[in-house]
Amino acid sequence: MRLKKKKEKTKIDLAMEEGWRNRRILVQSFFFLLFLILLFQTTSDAPLKLVNLFIRFDPLAALIISISSRSFLFKFWFWSLITVALTLLLGRVFCGWVCPLGSLLDFFNYLSNQKIRFKSALKYNFGTPFLVLLLTFAFFSNSTFLFLDPLVLMERTFGSTFYSALSVFSQWFSNLLVLISPLHNLIDRAQIFLINQGLITDPPRFSQASSLIFLIFLGVVAMNFIAPRYWCRNICPLGALLALLSKTPLLRKSLNLKLCNDCGKCLKNCRFSSVNNKRVNADADCVLCLNCYARCPQKAVNYNIALPQNLRQTNYDPSRREFLTSLALGVGIALISPTDYLFLKKNPFTIRPPGSRIKITSSGVEESEFLTKCSRCGLCLKVCPTNGLQPALLETGLANFLTPVLKPRIGYCDYSCNACGKVCPTGAIEKLSLKEKQKRVIGLAYIDEKRCIPYTEYKNCTVCEEVCPVSKKAIILKKVKTITPFGEKVSLLRPKVLRKHCTGCGICENKCPVPYVAAIRIYSPALSP
Amino acid sequence: MNLNSPLKRRDFLHYLFKIILLALVAPVFSCENKVREEPTVIKSKKQNTSETPPPPKKPFPSQKLPDVAIVKGKDFSVITKKAIDEIGGIKAFVKKGDKVIVKPNLCMAGRSPEYAVTTHPLVVATVVKLCYQAGASKVFVFDVPFNGTPIGAYKDSGIYKIARKVGAEFIIPLKRRYARVSFPQGRDIKAWLIYQDVLEADVFINIPIAKHHSLAGLTLGMKNVMGVIKNRSQIHWNIHQRIADLNTVIKSHLTIVDATRILVRHGPTGGSLKDVRHPKTVIASANVVAADSIATTLFKKTWKDIGYIRLGQEMGLGVADLKKLKISRINL
Numbered sequence: 053m054r055l056k057k058k059k060e061k062t063k064i065d066l067a068m069e070e071g072w073r074n075r076r077i078l079v080q081s082f083f084f085l086l087f088l089i090l091l092f093q094t095t096s097d098a099p100l101k102l103v104n105l106f107i108r109f110d111p112l113a114a115l116i117i118s119i120s121s122r123s124f125l126f127k128f129w130f131w132s133l134i135t136v137a138l139t140l141l142l143g144r145v146f147c148g149w150v151c152p153l154g155s156l157l158d159f160f161n162y163l164s165n166q167k168i169r170f171k172s173a174l175k176y177n178f179g180t181p182f183l184v185l186l187l188t189f190a191f192f193s194n195s196t197f198l199f200l201d202p203l204v205l206m207e208r209t210f211g212s213t214f215y216s217a218l219s220v221f222s223q224w225f226s227n228l229l230v231l232i233s234p235l236h237n238l239i240d241r242a243q244i245f246l247i248n249q250g251l252i253t254d255p256p257r258f259s260q261a262s263s264l265i266f267l268i269f270l271g272v273v274a275m276n277f278i279a280p281r282y283w284c285r286n287i288c289p290l291g292a293l294l295a296l297l298s299k300t301p302l303l304r305k306s307l308n309l310k311l312c313n314d315c316g317k318c319l320k321n322c323r324f325s326s327v328n329n330k331r332v333n334a335d336a337d338c339v340l341c342l343n344c345y346a347r348c349p350q351k352a353v354n355y356n357i358a359l360p361q362n363l364r365q366t367n368y369d370p371s372r373r374e375f376l377t378s379l380a381l382g383v384g385i386a387l388i389s390p391t392d393y394l395f396l397k398k399n400p401f402t403i404r405p406p407g408s409r410i411k412i413t414s415s416g417v418e419e420s421e422f423l424t425k426c427s428r429c430g431l432c433l434k435v436c437p438t439n440g441l442q443p444a445l446l447e448t449g450l451a452n453f454l455t456p457v458l459k460p461r462i463g464y465c466d467y468s469c470n471a472c473g474k475v476c477p478t479g480a481i482e483k484l485s486l487k488e489k490q491k492r493v494i495g496l497a498y499i500d501e502k503r504c505i506p507y508t509e510y511k512n513c514t515v516c517e518e519v520c521p522v523s524k525k526a527i528i529l530k531k532v533k534t535i536t537p538f539g540e541k542v543s544l545l546r547p548k549v550l551r552k553h554c555t556g557c558g559i560c561e562n563k564c565p566v567p568y569v570a571a572i573r574i575y576s577p578a579l580s581p
Numbered sequence: 582m583n584l585n586s587p588l589k590r591r592d593f594l595h596y597l598f599k600i601i602l603l604a605l606v607a608p609v610f611s612c613e614n615k616v617r618e619e620p621t622v623i624k625s626k627k628q629n630t631s632e633t634p635p636p637p638k639k640p641f642p643s644q645k646l647p648d649v650a651i652v653k654g655k656d657f658s659v660i661t662k663k664a665i666d667e668i669g670g671i672k673a674f675v676k677k678g679d680k681v682i683v684k685p686n687l688c689m690a691g692r693s694p695e696y697a698v699t700t701h702p703l704v705v706a707t708v709v710k711l712c713y714q715a716g717a718s719k720v721f722v723f724d725v726p727f728n729g730t731p732i733g734a735y736k737d738s739g740i741y742k743i744a745r746k747v748g749a750e751f752i753i754p755l756k757r758r759y760a761r762v763s764f765p766q767g768r769d770i771k772a773w774l775i776y777q778d779v780l781e782a783d784v785f786i787n788i789p790i791a792k793h794h795s796l797a798g799l800t801l802g803m804k805n806v807m808g809v810i811k812n813r814s815q816i817h818w819n820i821h822q823r824i825a826d827l828n829t830v831i832k833s834h835l836t837i838v839d840a841t842r843i844l845v846r847h848g849p850t851g852g853s854l855k856d857v858r859h860p861k862t863v864i865a866s867a868n869v870v871a872a873d874s875i876a877t878t879l880f881k882k883t884w885k886d887i888g889y890i891r892l893g894q895e896m897g898l899g900v901a902d903l904k905k906l907k908i909s910r911i912n913l
Contacts, residue, residue, distance in 0.1 A: 097732060230757070244753050248732075255756050437730050468691025468729045468737055486691075505818070514796040515814045519727050521689060523852025529795055545796065559728055565814040 073346035076148065080155040087152040091210055095250045096437040096471040104431055104477035106152065109135050110203045112186075112290040113427045117198070117478050119190035121424040128478060136297060143301035144294045147284055148339030153202040153272070154284055160273060161280045161323070168279040174325060179285075179292030181378030186289055188382025193420060194389075196451050199428040200268075202283075202290055208454070209269040211434035212259040212443070219256035222246060257439045258462075261454065265430075265443070280323040285337065295336040302357055305338065305345070311352035318344035318353055389451065397449040400575050403458040403495040403556060405432055405441055406465060407473040407482035412493070417578045419452075425480035428454040432472035432481060438463030440558065441472065456481075458494065460558025460574050465494065467521040467557060490522075495556025495574040497526065497549045504571035506546045510536045516560035516572050517547050526554035527572075547572070647909035648900075649866040649875050654913030657841050657863070658707040664837065664865035665711060667909055674835045674867070677716035679783040682723055683708055683749070685839075686789045686805050688849050690729025690737045697842035697857040698850060699738035700790045704839045704863065706743040708786060713748055721778065723752040724808045728850075752778055759811045766896070767826035769819050774811035779831060787833035787869060791840045791876045793848030793856075796820055798887045799880060800849050801873040802836040803828050821888030828869060828898055836872040838864040840879050870899030871906055878903075 087106055094103040107113060108131035118125055135146050147154050168174065186197050198204060222243060229239050246252045259265070275282040284291050322344055326337035345353045389395045404410055404422060411418040433441045433456055440463025443454045456472070458465060470489040473481045484492060497516075505513040517527040529545040536542060549572075556574050564570035650667035654660040665671050675681060685700035692698040705722065712720045722744055726734035735741040735751050745751075759774040779785060789805035797804055797820050806827050807813055816823045840863065846856040860879050866872035870893040874884035884890045884901040894901040 096730070097736070226757070240755055240758055244755060247753055247755075437733070464728075466691070466729050466733075467689065468733050490691075511818050512796060512820070513814075513817050515817055517795050518817075518849060521691070521728055521850050521852065523847070525847055525850075563727065563814055565817075 071346055072342045076340075076342055079149050080158065083150050084152050084155045087206065088210070091207065091215075091434065092250050094211065094431060094435050094475055096435055096466070096469050100435070100471060100474040103435075104429075104475050105131070106203050107207060107427065107429050107431070107477040108132060109146075109150075110201060110290065111136050112183075112201055112293050113198060113204065113478065115293070116186055116190045116195050117425055117427060119187065120193050120195045121421060122193075123425075125479060135294075139294050139297040139301070141301060142303045142340065143298040144291070144336075144339045146294060147288075147291055148341045151202055151284075151290075153206050154281065154339070156206075157273065157276055157281050157284065160276055164276070170278050173278050173282070174286065176286065177292075177374075178287045179289060179295065181374055181381075182287060182289045183292040183296075184375060184378040185382040185385075188379060189386055192386035193424050194386065194451060195424050195427070196453060197289075199454050200289065201427070202288055204427050204429045205269065205272065207434075208428065208430035208443075209265055211430050212257075213262045213266045213269070215434065216253075216257045216259065216262060219252040219254065222252045223254070223256060253439075259433060259439075259442055260459070261443045261445050264445070265454075284339070285324050298338075299336050303340075303355060305353055305355050308352045308354065311350045313350055315349060317347050317349065321347050392450070394446070395449050395451045397447075399447050401573075402444075402448050402576050403460070403558070403574055405436075405456050405458060405472045405481050406470070406489050406492040406494050407484040408494075409480060409482060412577050415578075417576055422480050423452055423455060425478050426455050427478050427480070429477065430454070430456075431475045431477065432456050435471040435475045436463065437466050437469055437471070438562075440464055440562075458558060458574075460495075460561035461570060462562075464559035464562040465557040467559075491555065493555050493577050495554075495558065496551055496577050497554050497556065497558075497560055497572050497574055499547060499549055500571045500573065503566055503569070504547070505566065506544050510534070510540075510542055510544060512545055513565065514545055514547065515563050515565060519559045519563050521557065521559060522553050522555060524550075524553050526550050526552075527560060647907045648868065649864060649871050649906055649908050650911070651862060651864050651875060651908065652911045652913060653860070653862045655861060656913075657701055657703040657861075660861075660863045660913055661704045661707040661837065661865075662711065663911060663913060664863045665708075665835070667911065668865050668867060671711040671715045674786070675712050675715040675717050675784050678718045679712075679716070680781070681712045681717045681720045681784045681786060682752075682779055682782040683712070683720060683786045683788060684779075684805060684808060684833075685722065685724055685738070685740060686792075686800065686808065687724040687726050687734040687738050687740070688728075688800075688808075689726050690733035692737060692851065694739050695842070695854065695857070696851050697790065697792060697844040698852075699734070700740070700788050700839045701841050702739035702743045704837065704841065705740050705788055706747050706749070708788060708837060709744050709749040710747045712784075712786070717784070720749050721752050721782070722749045723754075723776070723778065725754050727813070752776075762830055764826055764830055766829040768896070769822045770826040773827070775831065776809045776811075779809045784834050785832065787836045789836075789838055790843070791838050791879060792844035792851070793846055793880070795848065797824070797889065799873075799877060799882070801876050801887075801890075802833060802838060802869040803873055803889050803893060806831045806833070821892055824889040825892040825896055825898065828893060829896065833869045834867070836866050836869045838872050838876045840864060840876060843879055845880065868899035870894055870901050874901035874903065874906075875908065 090103045090105060108128060111132040114125060114128045114132040138145055189197055226239050226243050230236055247254055272283045324337045324339055345355060409421040409425060430443060433443060440458050440460060441456045442459045442462060444452055444457045448457060467490060470484050470486050473483040501507045505511050514529055517525060517529050520527045527547050527549055530548055531543060532546050533543045556577060558574045560572045561570040561574050564572050646669050647667060650664040652660040652664040683705060685705050687699045689698065694701055709720045722740060725731055731753055754776060758777045760777045760780060761772055762775045763772045764770045787802045787805055789802045792800050794800040796817060803824050807816055809831060840860045843858050843860060844851045844856055845858055864872050864875050870890060873890050877884050877887055890901050893899060900906055
């Protein structure tokens, strides 16, 4: 009986859901697919021009980075102003139709059919305070919290965690198939095909904060449990910014009171509570999902170009108290954080990607321009062909959480690649030509003579010298005649580093056959006086 | 499972049994990529890896033809063809329906051909073309660079562009396809991981570029074989013996040393045009040791200076002594 009733209901619903709502879902899936395609295109040998398109559309990142780095990023603003203009005209279309995180949350909502569970939680809007906090931080030259921007979050999570998970899964699956079936060659061929398409890698990539990145993403998705798209309506800082912009949009919904029969369907179907029970609009909360429009049995809801006075309207207005509290909190944290050693920690192994806007001085590496411009989107990590670029955890200080660092033991800086500068949407990593990049110093190699094989084992091993790609080798071999502890006379080739030629690409550390910690290591370039 | 009623012993055992079953199945999905320890298809028509072949008394089958051809000229594809024709033509090596692996030396991505770090694309493309003319079913180009991705190395060396037009296929290495192979003749190596496609192929054509190498002295045909194995850096610990050992299993049926440009200093990665010389020569031989031995003369060295060539002759892999070789020199 129950099932039958449900079926009837859905039939009626389906009849009403036609039209614009379906078109919205189509557009959402199109943008989500575009997002995925662009992300998978982000490999070092694919055309790299527009792969960072989604982040460029982000006005929040543009605003925060412009303020915190005290510079006007023309290329960035050019794209994000399109979003701003769209919001001023149509309201929060970006949230409802374009944002890939919003589409994903909508999809999860569709799967689990979530309802508002904790109504009281909806009262508190954390979005605007969060935005104020971000802006306050930006005035203190800090863009750490940009890592919670929805587009940045999506790029990072899909580019590092899910991308590697796909390769791991394909490996599990193919290993299983190889065990079961005799078609080894066919399975291998299929896997190589997927590698060529850029969908998987062999061996799978990994990132050192992969599970943490996933947990942040999981938290955002789990907020759907409180209410559908709780993240978007109450926490998302980009949503809050767009809400401020769409206070009085040109296109707005209106209710024909003569036709309305108080059935309340619009209230039920609105996931953003932008139609409340007095049937008044809150345009700043409306993402134009068109559920109310499509599902109104009386066709009383309409969208048209209208001026504010025609409508009954609540003004979206974050209270003054809310604003002042978050401002005080932001200033407080921004003032206290420099007193904590965790925030400022310097690490001699901090190697930034080539072209990072850092200055090497005699007293250390000045990173502030790079750090304020970095949006933590992780595109450079995704594009790095050797998987050497990794998101920093705590090793460079808490404030620099998730910024890219090169870990030579995992992967070196490929001599034939300058992709990270090409994909960086904010210009934190400079776009270098291949020749410029090959000369850019990012670190310096030091030999640990207590572990190096020709020094300790009295055996020849010239791997670091062999792989050194610089045209005048930065590692030279010195012929030495010594006596081993057993009294044998041997002549050996021992490596020495010529710091003048070394660019710190890290291939020597990567290929060093000494297990775990290599016998030749790359240090920060500031170490050389 | 009913959570309201207490768990019965029977049910408990039931669940325990299921969990144990799951735990037994789970290792199948282990994340570690397992190497196929004993490859199913190793033996091919020409390569017998399990039996120890007797040392060749007469290293070259036909007495009329020269053992080694050294051809000098301006057109690299012409001199390559001439050199192969001189030692019996490609049909002596490639039969109809054969799977051929062409192994150039692409040690790193990011160097264009003029730096003399990678094998010249014209030489490779000519060999691929000749193989197809002789009736080869498929010709694969294969090398794994130590710096950069394989695709990047194929593209930067110029081989991808030219050889693909002729029909060559490019192998992208897969971790799972390295197979453990035992070395019955090896003096230092007992077993090593070798790429399976190389073991399965009917013909293995070795096309090294002649260049300087800091530890081995020179990089030539015998050392070029290192591209198809895993854990390359461990070879360096006893480089000459280990390279000679590798050549006992990975046999080059045809070796073409590309000496159109050679790198005399700062090898193997080079990077400066000052270190490049232009002998414009191609050396072809059915025997790696003989081809390598002759290539050393371009660097004003003898085969006795290079340890692995000396050991190669000692272990019966071929003849290095120039007096015992029949050499034909041609200037085009």
